[in-house]
Amino acid sequence: MNNMSATATTPATATVETAARLGRGHVLGWVVSVAILASLAALPVYAGFATQRLLVEVFVVFAMATAWNLLAGFGGLVAVGQHVFVGVGAYALFVVSNALGLNPWWTLPLAAAAAAAFALLTAWPMFRLSGAHFAVGTWVLAELMRIAVLNTEALGEGGGLPLETLRDFTRAQRNAGVYWAALAVGVLALVTARQLLTSRLGLALTAVRDSEAAARASGVPVQRAKVALWVCAGALTGLAGAVAYMNTLQVSPDASFGLGWTAMAIFIAVLGGIGRIEGPVVGTAVFFVLRESAGQFGAWYFVALGVLAIVTMLLAPGGAWSLVLRRWPTFDPFAMRRWMP
Amino acid sequence: MAGIVELLINGLLLGALYALFALGLSLSLGVMKMINLAHGDFIVLGAYLAGAAMSTTGWPALACIGLVVPVMFAIGWALQAGLLNRVVGAHELSPLLVTFGLSVVIQNVLMEVFTANTRSLPSGDLALQGLRLGDVSIGLLPLLIGLVCVALYAGTHVLVSRTHLGRQARAVADDSATARLVGVDDRRFFALMAGFVMAVTGLAAVLYGVRTPFAPTAGPERLLFAFEAVVLGGLGNLWGSFAGGLVIGLAQVLGTQVSTGLGPFFSHLVFLVALLVRPQGLFGAPRH
Numbered sequence: 001m002n003n004m005s006a007t008a009t010t011p012a013t014a015t016v017e018t019a020a021r022l023g024r025g026h027v028l029g030w031v032v033s034v035a036i037l038a039s040l041a042a043l044p045v046y047a048g049f050a051t052q053r054l055l056v057e058v059f060v061v062f063a064m065a066t067a068w069n070l071l072a073g074f075g076g077l078v079a080v081g082q083h084v085f086v087g088v089g090a091y092a093l094f095v096v097s098n099a100l101g102l103n104p105w106w107t108l109p110l111a112a113a114a115a116a117a118f119a120l121l122t123a124w125p126m127f128r129l130s131g132a133h134f135a136v137g138t139w140v141l142a143e144l145m146r147i148a149v150l151n152t153e154a155l156g157e158g159g160g161l162p163l164e165t166l167r168d169f170t171r172a173q174r175n176a177g178v179y180w181a182a183l184a185v186g187v188l189a190l191v192t193a194r195q196l197l198t199s200r201l202g203l204a205l206t207a208v209r210d211s212e213a214a215a216r217a218s219g220v221p222v223q224r225a226k227v228a229l230w231v232c233a234g235a236l237t238g239l240a241g242a243v244a245y246m247n248t249l250q251v252s253p254d255a256s257f258g259l260g261w262t263a264m265a266i267f268i269a270v271l272g273g274i275g276r277i278e279g280p281v282v283g284t285a286v287f288f289v290l291r292e293s294a295g296q297f298g299a300w301y302f303v304a305l306g307v308l309a310i311v312t313m314l315l316a317p318g319g320a321w322s323l324v325l326r327r328w329p330t331f332d333p334f335a336m337r338r339w340m341p
Numbered sequence: 342m343a344g345i346v347e348l349l350i351n352g353l354l355l356g357a358l359y360a361l362f363a364l365g366l367s368l369s370l371g372v373m374k375m376i377n378l379a380h381g382d383f384i385v386l387g388a389y390l391a392g393a394a395m396s397t398t399g400w401p402a403l404a405c406i407g408l409v410v411p412v413m414f415a416i417g418w419a420l421q422a423g424l425l426n427r428v429v430g431a432h433e434l435s436p437l438l439v440t441f442g443l444s445v446v447i448q449n450v451l452m453e454v455f456t457a458n459t460r461s462l463p464s465g466d467l468a469l470q471g472l473r474l475g476d477v478s479i480g481l482l483p484l485l486i487g488l489v490c491v492a493l494y495a496g497t498h499v500l501v502s503r504t505h506l507g508r509q510a511r512a513v514a515d516d517s518a519t520a521r522l523v524g525v526d527d528r529r530f531f532a533l534m535a536g537f538v539m540a541v542t543g544l545a546a547v548l549y550g551v552r553t554p555f556a557p558t559a560g561p562e563r564l565l566f567a568f569e570a571v572v573l574g575g576l577g578n579l580w581g582s583f584a585g586g587l588v589i590g591l592a593q594v595l596g597t598q599v600s601t602g603l604g605p606f607f608s609h610l611v612f613l614v615a616l617l618v619r620p621q622g623l624f625g626a627p628r629h
Contacts, residue, residue: 300449303453
């Protein structure tokens with residue numbers, strides 16, 4: 001009798017306790033998030049232009065790395081030519097804003113839309129390729145666009161374009177405004193990734209990543225899921241690219257359609273952990289600490305970075321985050337784990 | 342008329358160089374199912390090695406092939422046995438990322454050792470000599486590269502179709518698990534093959550360095566041309582890669598006529614259009 005009641009109450013008590021613990025964690029999580037966000041949003045008040053400009057780069061590169069990680073780590077789509085969206089987004093912003101005299105901040109959504117449309121259009125030839133072929137195929141696409149822009153007189157050829165509509169703002173307005181835009185893009189990247197991965201599409205993508213054949217057999221519309229992801233990642237990268245070039249006031253084809261952007265995204269995802277939402281968060285921190293402390297060594301710094309990426313792939317393919325999980329296996333800061341109902 | 346013929350011949354001969362770049366990539370894609378993203382950087386590395394060999398031995402460029410090819414074979418063998426065999430086969434993500442890291446390392450080491458300046462391999466008056474056939478004149482060096490390319494493809498064809506090594510290669514390409522069952526040590530075989538691929542790349546590299554000026558950052562574009570040639574030709578189709586290279590070279594030379602800066606643009610465009618029109622490659626059987 002005693003025994004029976006014990007077995008009957010234990011799971012219920014456990015459930016209540018779990019719920020209470022989760023609730024507390026939830027509240028704590030919100031408090032910490034809001035505190036971090038508020039102190040970052042207030043940064044233009046207490047930090048100088050140099051810090052703001054550096055953080056703009058941190059946030060946009062984080063957004064690009066998150067997009068790359070979504071493609072490679074969840075969709076199985078390794079895009080070596082992801083930087084094509086940086087160029088498309090940046091040029092869309094500059095051209096539309098200059099031509100219509102539009103406030104560049106209000107033009108940002110248009111830049112994202114242009115990158116999304118470009119992604120949808122290019123999905124047609126690109127998805128004829130798969131795996132390693134897709135990886136290099138996207139690179140061809142980026143080169144094609146770079147050379148096309150480089151030879152287009154209306155886009156300023158090699159010299160590129162200035163963002164004329166920013167001239168009406170003071171330096172402080174410009175810096176703070178671009179900083180807030182970058183912060184918004186960084187937050188948007190994180191929220192998009194989380195929402196995407198906890199959604200139906202995320203479940204479908206994870207299934208495809210683990211076994212495409214099994215996912216297809218279970219009724220997952222594989223191609224549609226991949227195209228949807230490609231468009232989301234393209235729009236996010238395009239938006240981040242547009243903000244990155246608002247920061248520099250000038251866009252040029254060699255820089256904006258440059259492999260450097262994708263290389264940063266790849267290093268960050270590899271160092272932080274591919275296929276984990278936390279990967280780019282950790283990876284961005286590691287990458288910028290490395291760059292700010294060793295970047296002055298120029299070419300040797302890149303050699304070391306390349307070697308570090310290779311060693312990471314060999315010894316800890318899950319990146320830094322897998323080392324964290326090895327120590328604290330249940331740590332789940334973004335509440336990504338799926339609970340059985 | 343003679344101008345047009347000359348243009349077409351120049352395009353085909355440039356294409357032969359791209360076909361040489363594509364030969365190694367075609368083999369490693371066909372058999373090992375991996376793309377070495379540093380393929381182009383190894384071509385540039387080979388050219389720099391030839392330059393270093395020339396200045397230390399004082400030999401002419403083409404004689405340095407004898408030094409560069411064995412060194413590149415050793416590099417390819419060691420790289421596959423020591424590094425790439427650990428990541429090949431398991432997941433296509435890992436070899437891509439490891440070779441991407443390798444590409445960054447090679448480019449920056451070259452930059453540090455040889456500076457970012459453009460350079461070329463001096464070849465005496467070989468680069469200036471030409472053959473005249475009526476009104477058409479053809480450069481002797483591009484012609485020589487074209488002949489080497491045809492000979493190498495023919496040799497590789499014989500190697501793949503007639504020898505025991507070739508049978509192993511075809512077996513691994515068709516089904517690596519079954520090949521292992523019947524006694525093919527695929528890891529050891531991969532190392533040997535990577536050595537062969539890199540030796541071919543080394544040969545292509547010296548010819549490239551003699552024909553065109555190069556810089557440490559020239560690698561990625563070589564990789565893209567080689568890749569386009571392989572995909573155009575159809576996967577696992579050796580002579581397809583050869584023809585793909587010719588098409589890419591022809592597109593580039595004809596594109597340069599449209600506008601001097603647009604040569605490579607037209608190569609990439611032909612690739613993209615071909616993907617839409619014939620995704621199975623120029624000579625591949627239609628997919629079912």
